[in-house]
Amino acid sequence: MPGVDHCLQEAMTIPGAVGASIVDYTTGFPVATTGAAPNEDHEAAAAGTAEVVQAANSRSLFVSAIPHDLLEDLIITTAGGYHLLRMVQTEFDSRLVLYVWLDRIRGNLAVARRMMQRLADELVTAR
Amino acid sequence: MAPTKTAAPGDLLTRVAEARQTGALMVGGHPGGAVYVFEGRVIYAESPAAPGVGELLTSSGRLAGRTWQSALDLGTSTAWVGRLLVEQGHLTQGELELCVLGATYDAAYFALSAESAPVEFLPGATHWLGAVVHIDAAAVSREVLRRVHLLDEIFPNRRIDVEPVSPVTRPPRERVTVTAAQWELLVHADGQRTPADLAQLLGRAGYATIQELRRMAAAGLIELPETRAADGPEFVRLPHPRGASAPVDRTTPAVPVISGMKGPEPTARHPPPNSDPPSASAAVESPTATNRPPRLARRKPGAKLPKELATDSPPVHQGTDEVLLKRIRTALRALR
Incomplete structure (x- = not known):
């Protein structure tokens, strides 16, 4: 049975992954973390992650153009890495996002996105 | 047992x-709550x-x-x-952990954010949910403080967190934008429901509810609670309810905690004084009325209670096993 820790362990097996966390984006709180974080500070990274998700969700029109067209993931590319944010859709009330930090050279964006989708789904759906 | x-x-x-x-750290006051600790680590909290x-x-329909x-x-x-629930295949381990983590931090905010409250530690008490997660207590305390600051950055008015929510009847601007969560709150706010009532009704986290309310207060979309009824002198001049000769001890009585027992329901869920219709203050003889303004004092001596109020059932006993009530409610829902 994959729990939260197992999910993060799996996220770290994504090629190029240097850090991963699950973040509550209403409060900007890292519910669970593993590996490295930008500036070695998971809490600051989570707070920043939350702001990015909220901006995409409510301060832009990307998400609200079509009814039920929900945000799935966000990719932020920097010179040194990829920062992937995948929404975790639980049926009960929660606002969670899976965050994985990838090394730009070792990471493969397509592979990482597919693996994160699988991980986020497995976390909350019985198979 | 610590007194x-x-x-x-x-x-x-x-x-x-x-x-x-x-054991369990029981916190009284408004709203109060309980934090369950297992070998020094937080396993659950409720409020x-x-x-x-x-x-x-x-309430989300995830479980029947x-x-x-x-x-x-x-x-x-x-x-x-x-x-x-996981063994029987109703939930995944991930869902259970995320749900418990969310609920624990949410309740911990309400239980621990008070600067001072009647507190009591009950050694050995456990929670019926079982230890699903183990959270470092220092992390919980730190997060509670951070959440307090976050709210004050949005709009520094703590009374919004506890007073009944009334949407403004006329928005302050020609064009207003609300999020889905804010819309949901506005639609269900009726001037009687407190933020806690709304959170329970909608099955939304209590902290997230307050956060949206403070944002809406900052945007001028909900009425600000009247400051007159705050800790002003009027509040202090409150006469004791009839029959009480000694100053009323408002600290919650120590309840023997069996596993899973919540602290006594505080009175925070009742509409506070300033929103009461005058007739409702006739309930002054109930123990929950100690913090209401003395409206009833204006009643003529010997006057009778209106019939519909006189036949009201007696107030729920403070020590009522809330878990039992909740189970009955859930069982009734299942019958529908």
């Missing part, structure tokens, strides 16, 4: 955690202002009422309810 005393709940939690104790795991799972009820029936005595 009930008034202290900062967060400090007591730190001491309990340092001593690696197991009347924050929907618990059961409410979150059933009867599924939750049968897990309670089977697992309560052994404190195994959480794992049971």
Whole structure:
């Protein structure tokens, strides 16, 4: 049975992954973390992650153009890495996002996105 | 057993955690709550202002009422309810952990954010949910503080968190934008429901509810609670209810805690004084009325209560086992 820790362990097996966390984006709180974080500070990274998700969700029109067209993931590319944010859709009330930090050279964006989708789904759906 | 005393709940939690104790930290006051500690680590927290795991799972439709009820029936005595739901295949381990983590931090905010409250540590008490997660107590305390600051950055008015919510009848601008969560709150706010009521009704986290309310207050979309009724002198001049000769002890009585028992329901869920229609203050003889303004004093001596109020059932006893009531409610829902 994959729990939260197992999910993060799996996220770290994504090629190029240097850090991963699950973040509550209403409060900007890292519910669970593993590996490295930008500036070695998971809490600051989570707070920043939350702001990015909220901006995409409510301060832009990307998400609200079509009814039920929900945000799935966000990719932020920097010179040194990829920062992937995948929404975790639980049926009960929660606002969670899976965050994985990838090394730009070792990471493969397509592979990482597919693996994160699988991980986020497995976390909350019985198979 | 440590006697009930008034202290900062967060400090007591730190001491309990340092001593690696197991038990429940009961916090009185408004809204109050309980934080369950296992060998110094936080395993669960609950508060009347924050929907618990059961409410979150059933009100969202994730679990049927009867599924939750049968897990309670089977697992309560052994404190195994959480794992049971996973073992029976109703929830994934991930869902359970995320739900418990969310509910715990949410309730911990309400239980621990008070600077001073009647607190009591009950050694050995466990929660019927069982230990699903183990959270470092210092992390919980830190997060509670951070959440307090976050709210004050949005709009520094703590009364918004507890007073009934009234949307403004005329928005302050021609064009207003609300999020889905804010819309949901505005539609359900009726001038009577407190933020805690709304959170329970909608199955939304209590803290997230307050956060949206403070944002809407900042945007001028909800009425600000009247400051007149705050800790002004009027509040202090309150006469004691009839029949009480000594000053009324407003600290919650110590309740013998069996596993899973919540603290006594505080009066925070009743509409506060300033929103009461005058007739409702006739309930002044109930123990929950100690913090109401003395409206009834204007009644003529010997006047009778209106019939519909006189036949009201007596107030719920303070020590009522809330878990039992919740189980009955869930069972009734399952019958529908």
